[in-house]
Amino acid sequence: MKYAFLFLSLCLHTVYAQQPAPSNNKAERLQIAAAMENSLQKELLAQWYPRSFDTVYGGFTSSYTYDFKPAPNQDKMIVTQARHTWVNAKAAERYPAMAYYTAGAKHGFLFLKDVMWDKTYGGFYTLVDQEGRVKRTGFAEKEAYGNAFGIYALAAYYKTSGDTAALGLAKRAFAWLEAHSHDQVYKGYFQHMQRDGTPVKRTADIPSVSDLGYKDQNSSIHLLEAFTELYLAWPDPLLRERLTEMLLLIRDTIVSPKGNLILFFQPDWTPVSFGNSDKENILKHRYLDHVSFGHDVETAWLMLEASHVLGFKDDSITLHKAKQMVDHALHNGWDSVVGGFYDEGYYFKGDDGITIIKDTKNWWAQAEGMNTLLFMADLFPNDPLRYFEKFKQLWNYAQTYLIDHEHGDWYEGGLDKQPELKKSLKGHIWKATYHHFRSLSNCISALRNSKS
Structure with a gap:
């Protein structure tokens, strides 16, 4: 926009x-x-662009050295692939005479649709290798954060191209989050999910420095961002309800009284804080707090x-x-x-x-x-x-x-x-x-x- x-x-x-x-x-x-x-x-x-278009395996080449030579590790993550797709869609709007942005947006969409989307259980995989083979990423094979960026890219591509297949996939991704990630009790979204969409619950054996099983500000703000982009293309009543829910949740719960975001939460939105412990323990858990x-x-x-x-x-x-x-x-x-x-x-x-x-x-x-x-x-x-x-x-x-x-x-x-x-x-x-x-x-x- x-x-x-x-x-x-x-x-x-x-x-x-x-x-x-x-x-x-x-x-x-x-x-x-x-x-x-x-x-x-x-x-x-x-x-x-178009340097990063992977014309062999699809999607975008992820890694480059400081002087833009391909780097050794070329795994492809939903977040990166979606962001490149979104940028090409927006660049196509901004510079319509440069046809390769339009082509790049379509190229990215096809990779999201054909490779990153799980055709068995739905939802976007988090990570694949360069050739598109799914890679396990620990306990959580899917995340609300990554699916948010998938929606973000699809909505932008639809706005640029009018390709209804992109809007259709965006709707399916939203429905998948609604069925598996949305918390009907405490609102907001669970970040970590198994392949079939089952939310990952935090257990006592999970290291204290891990964010596994927590809700968080980062997935929340990017769900807000994705739903905003999608609502411009598809003013659906349930989508409006969820967009409003996320705005109020972030504004009134995730933002602290001081004016900064609290980073992680229990499922009931109790903040994860180490402020009452000693400085060494606080710094040990700095990622979370x-x-x-x-x-x-x-x-x-x-x-x-x-x-x-x-x-x-x-x-x-x-x-x-x-x-x-x-x-x-x-x-x-x-x-x-x-x-x-x-x-x-x-x-x-x-x-x-x-x-x-x-x-x-x-x-x-x-x-x-x-x-x-x-x-x-x-x-x-x-x-x-x-x-x-x-x-x-x-x-x-x-x-x-x-x-x-x-x-x-x-x-x-x-x-x-x-x-x-x-x-x-x-x-x-x-x-x-x-x-x-x-x-x-x-x-x-x-x-x-x-x-x-």
């Missing part, structure tokens, strides 16, 4: 009745948009997107919660010297404030941060936090420490903190093009469509 929030932004401007800040002028915005457009087309999309500033700023935008697509008018509750999340991340997880959101923080018991426990800056958080900061800048141009200035600083940070201007794409993390990542993989099953494509595409549209 080409910055579908522009309409919402204009509506909310009337509510807050603010004038654009002096530094946020049209000429400057167009200059930034031009630089982003160049980077999006030449430094990101042109490096991946920390403040993830990147997820916070990403979720703020996803909640507002869902609210808009649902047609909620003057949704001040969601708006205020989203702003609280962004402000919390800026106050507590922002590098005020060079810019960028840190990866992890923690509120240790007895401390006055938050402690940064991981000061690296992964690529996806900075991409999502740019998108959200620009959106907040257009909603609140005179806010004391100066969102537009933060947006510009983050774009400058990306150009300086994240974008590989020689080989293309973005490094996995900012070189100011992790210079060794200059030679790390450009692509793998957890790193594709979705976060930074969406951010740059949305930002370009918003910058060009400004009324400033």
Whole structure:
């Protein structure tokens, strides 16, 4: 969706009745948009497509070295394959003259349909090898997270192509989640499932550091995202009910009173927390319990997107919660010297404030941060936090420490903190093009469509 929030932004401007800040002028915005457009087309999309189309086994080649040579491990995960499909579908809308994006979206759809979808039990497999043979991934062979991205890609491809087979498969995936993953008692979705869709229950022999059997924020926010995309193509009453359910669950339960996402939960939505134990034990379980500033700023935008697509008018509750999340991340997880959101923080018991426990800056958080900061800048141009200035600083940070201007794409993390990542993989099953494509595409549209 080409910055579908522009309409919402204009509506909310009337509510807050603010004038654009002096530094946020049209000429400057167009200059930034031009630089982003160049980077999006030449430094990101042109490096991946059509290079990554696997014309032998189908789908997309997952792994590339820092200089875009195929890497040894070429397993294919539903998340990566769906994200590449989604990006090609959106790029086909954005650049209709470039036919290979349309072809790439169809190519991805066929792989999702013919290889990743379980024709016996339904649902998308999590992982296959390069040739498409299913690989076991432990106790959970399927996940709500991966199925969410399958739906996300199918809905986008249908919108681009009009291929009813894609919409039909998206509906089947939604029905599969409804039958197996949705919790009729406590709401939300179980993340881990066996092949036949049976939810995996947490038992005493599961290691304390494992997330197996927990509900979580990450699958929840991406189910919200997927249902939003699907609802645009298929305004089904049950889908609307589930989309609303996820928005309210995330906004009112998963987001803490401080404004950060709680990461993991028991099935009844009791938070998984180690805050009352000693620091060593807390850090041992940091994967399950920390403040993830990147997820916070990403979720703020996803909640507002869902609210808009649902047609909620003057949704001040969601708006205020989203702003609280962004402000919390800026106050507590922002590098005020060079810019960028840190990866992890923690509120240790007895401390006055938050402690940064991981000061690296992964690529996806900075991409999502740019998108959200620009959106907040257009909603609140005179806010004391100066969102537009933060947006510009983050774009400058990306150009300086994240974008590989020689080989293309973005490094996995900012070189100011992790210079060794200059030679790390450009692509793998957890790193594709979705976060930074969406951010740059949305930002370009918003910058060009400004009324400033």
